[in-house]
Amino acid sequence: MLRLTVAVVVxxxxxxxxxxxxxxxxxxxxxFDAAAQRADVTLCLRHPHAAVxxxxxxxxxMRFASDVSRSEGRIEAVATGWRARDWRGGECLRYGADLxxxxxxxxxxxxxxxxxxxxxxxxxxxxxxxxxxAADADLRIEIPAGWSVSAPWRELGDEDPKSSSTPxxxxxxxxxxxxxIHFHIxxxxxxxxxxxxxxxxxxxxxxxxxxxxxxxxxxGVAADDRAKLRxxxxxxxxxxxxxxxxxxxxxxxxxxxxxxxxxxxxxxxQSIRGQGNALELLIxxxxxxxxxxxxxxxxxxxxxxxxxxxxDRGAWLSExxxxxxxxxxxxxxxxxxxxxxxxxxxxxxxxxxxxxxDETLEQVAQNMHRSHAFQRVYWAGxxxxxxxxxxxxxxxxxxxxxxxxxxxxxxxxxxxxxxxKPEDFVARLDTLAGTRLFSSRxxxxxxMHQFPxxxxxxxxxxxxxxxxxxxxxxxxxxxxxxxxxxTSSANGAGAAQAASP
Numbered sequence: 307m308l309r310l311t312v313a314v315v316v317x318x319x320x321x322x323x324x325x326x327x328x329x330x331x332x333x334x335x336x337x338f339d340a341a342a343q344r345a346d347v348t349l350c351l352r353h354p355h356a357a358v359x360x361x362x363x364x365x366x367x368m369r370f371a372s373d374v375s376r377s378e379g380r381i382e383a384v385a386t387g388w389r390a391r392d393w394r395g396g397e398c399l400r401y402g403a404d405l406x407x408x409x410x411x412x413x414x415x416x417x418x419x420x421x422x423x424x425x426x427x428x429x430x431x432x433x434x435x436x437x438x439x440a441a442d443a444d445l446r447i448e449i450p451a452g453w454s455v456s457a458p459w460r461e462l463g464d465e466d467p468k469s470s471s472t473p474x475x476x477x478x479x480x481x482x483x484x485x486x487i488h489f490h491i492x493x494x495x496x497x498x499x500x501x502x503x504x505x506x507x508x509x510x511x512x513x514x515x516x517x518x519x520x521x522x523x524x525x526g527v528a529a530d531d532r533a534k535l536r537x538x539x540x541x542x543x544x545x546x547x548x549x550x551x552x553x554x555x556x557x558x559x560x561x562x563x564x565x566x567x568x569x570x571x572x573x574x575x576q577s578i579r580g581q582g583n584a585l586e587l588l589i590x591x592x593x594x595x596x597x598x599x600x601x602x603x604x605x606x607x608x609x610x611x612x613x614x615x616x617x618d619r620g621a622w623l624s625e626x627x628x629x630x631x632x633x634x635x636x637x638x639x640x641x642x643x644x645x646x647x648x649x650x651x652x653x654x655x656x657x658x659x660x661x662x663x664d665e666t667l668e669q670v671a672q673n674m675h676r677s678h679a680f681q682r683v684y685w686a687g688x689x690x691x692x693x694x695x696x697x698x699x700x701x702x703x704x705x706x707x708x709x710x711x712x713x714x715x716x717x718x719x720x721x722x723x724x725x726x727k728p729e730d731f732v733a734r735l736d737t738l739a740g741t742r743l744f745s746s747r748x749x750x751x752x753x754m755h756q757f758p759x760x761x762x763x764x765x766x767x768x769x770x771x772x773x774x775x776x777x778x779x780x781x782x783x784x785x786x787x788x789x790x791x792x793t794s795s796a797n798g799a800g801a802a803q804a805a806s807p
Contacts (some may be wrong), residue, residue, distance in 0.1 A: 329439025330355070334432060338504070340453060343406035343424065345431060350398040359436045360399055361387030363429040363496045370408055370430055374401040387433065403431035405504075414576060414586055415499040418563055420525035423505025425561070428457070429580055434496055443491030443581075450484045456503040456522035458559040458582025459489035491581050494723045498615075500580030501561055510536055514543045516552025523562045523591070531591040535562060538598040545639035546608045548794035549631065550713035554611040555721050559584035564591050575603035577610040583721060599641055602650075606632040612712050613731065614719065620728030621671040623748070626687015629654065630695075637792045644792035648769055649776055651688065658685025659757040668752040682757065689758040690751045692791075696763065697743050699787045706739055709795040714738040728752075 335348040351358065362368055365386060374381055374388050377398045381390050390399065408417040408431065409424035418425040446465065447455055465486040494500075503522055512519040521539055523532055539560060546553060563586065565573060571593035578584045585607045589598075609631040616624045630651075637647025661682035665673070671683050695708040715738055732744040751758065764770075768782020779785060 329441045330435065330437045331441035331443065332435055332438060334445070336432075338405070338449075340450075340504070343404075343409065343426075345403040345405055346400075347403055347431075347433070348398050348400050349433060349435070350396065351393065351435060351437065352395060353437075354395040355393040355437055357389060357391045358393045359384065359387055359389045360433040361436070361496075362431070362433055367430040370404050371401045371433065372404065374399070376400070399433070401433065405431060414574065414588070415578070418524070420563065421505075423503060423507060423524040423526075425501050425503045425524075425563075427580075428500050428502045429496060429498070438493070440493055442493050443489075445489040445491050446486050447489070448484050448486045452506060454505060454507050454509060454522075455487065456507070456509055456520070456559060456561065457489060458500050458502075458578070458580070458584040459491045460557055460582065462488040462490055464488070492721070492723050494580050494582075495725070498580035499578045500582065501559075501578065501584060501586060503561060512536070512540050512543055514553050515547060516554070517556040517558065519543055519553070519558050519560050521560045521562065523564070525564050527562075527564055527591045534595050535589070535591060535598070538595060539604070541599065541639075541641065542604045542608060545605050545635045545641055548635050548638040549609075549612070550709040550716070550795055552713070552716070554716055555583050557582070558608075558611065561586045562591075563588050566590060567592065570601075571597035572601040572603045575607045577607045579615055579723075583611060602632040602636070605635055605641075609635065611720075612716070614722030614724075614726040616728045616731060617725050618672045618674070619668055620726075620731065621674055622667050622683045622687040622751075623690070623728050623731065624687075625684045626689070627691050629684045629688040630691040634791060638794045644789075645776065645778070647792060648778075648788075651692070652764070652769075652776060654681075654685045655689060655757075655760040657681045658689075659760070661757070663755045663757065665755070666752065667754050686751065686754070686758055689760050689763070690747060692760075693758065693763060694743060694747050695791060696767070696784055696787055697747065698739065698741065699790060700784065701741065701743065704787075704790060706741070707790070707795060711735045711739040711744070 330351050330353045333350045337346040338344070339346070349360070362371065368387060376390050377400070378394055379390065379392055381388050381399070405424070405426040408426040409419040411417045412419065416427050416430065445459060449455055465488055503524060505524060506526070507522055507524060510521045512521060519539060521536060523535055527535070543553065559582065561584065565588045567590050570590065572587055572589050574588040576586050578586060585604070587604060587607070606628045609628040610624060613624055613627055633642070633647045633650045636642040637644045642650070658681045661679055667682070667686050670677065670679050674680060674683050691708065698706050698708060698711070715735060718738065719734065728748070729745070732748040735744040736742055766782060766784045767788040768779040768785035769788065770777040770779060778788070782788070
């Protein structure tokens, strides 16, 4: 058997002149055995320390590391990982990481195995020293011919592997040349999920205004299906542009994971923020293009990149924004008609209004994963953003809208590598928009026990209900705003009066 080895060199370095503030940035050298799916890791620190603790993102993740030792002195196991006392400058920690076991967990936030391709969450196998503080990372991955890597990290370019090569089978066979890819890794909280994929795939780059979607489709999907999926993601990306004309972030990793026929084109999607920004989509590549175009999950997850992580208390804000835009942006871009987009919002508001109202919206959001009150959280949040969008356009006679504020937030505050309090997020949007609407509506909605009054909102927009169909009147108080909402702000038409649906 041909035994392929991937050597991964990770050099974490603090900004020049800011080492004391940034912390002691670790430098990793990792050797990946592709046959065993094991990583042998060397982790070095530049400075001396009285004691250093090394840990993965949880005690549970420690089981993936073994053979832990240090170049000088003793290492002791502790509840959270391993501790080394009297650490000398330039000293190194060595350990092995069982990537095969991570992949075998077969969970979206942990790992997947799909044929020869696999995913292993890096926060589970790149141990982190507690002296790292705010230091970012440089990462160099040496990978043999025929192998690829997909990560949320920012690529800085390829480097000459010099003498690195892997012997091929047979005495006279030429060596398999490796390549080194250089990445920068932002410092994010240790418990934020991330995904690094290894395998025999090709990464495709979809360049759009403001950034690049870096698409990886795992497990040998046929060429025709790959082309279909790439074209669909391109359409989704262009739908996102109908907000303010640019992607929210400069680089986004997109992993499409084929999971077979399970009842739809896209069975699950999530945006993940660990060590960068990424989208994961669990798909059935055999579905026709029309089924993918009808999907809402991809544009929902892409819309999450417009805001920072807001924690559990702010889940109604974050999920509400993505739920609002999964319909509005598709209505603007042609994936839905405007009438269909208003109808999808209407059906969602009806579902959300049927949920119990014994707690405030903020309380329900905090307990959402225990109570499963997803409908109320998502759709009450969507009602907030629709109300806010209407209010902004009303107050400024169309000169200001939600996208204007979010575009300014992109310029000042994204990417965001730490959690924001929801109050701070809406306060910043108020500052950027020159208003108090975001905060005042936030205080009102967060403390609501009942579902928001979406029926009056629809009536003001000139949207009525006639049997199984919505009606659209041009004489409604906010009919012009209704039409403007479904017109792309990216074309300078945020306040334009589009034709009624």
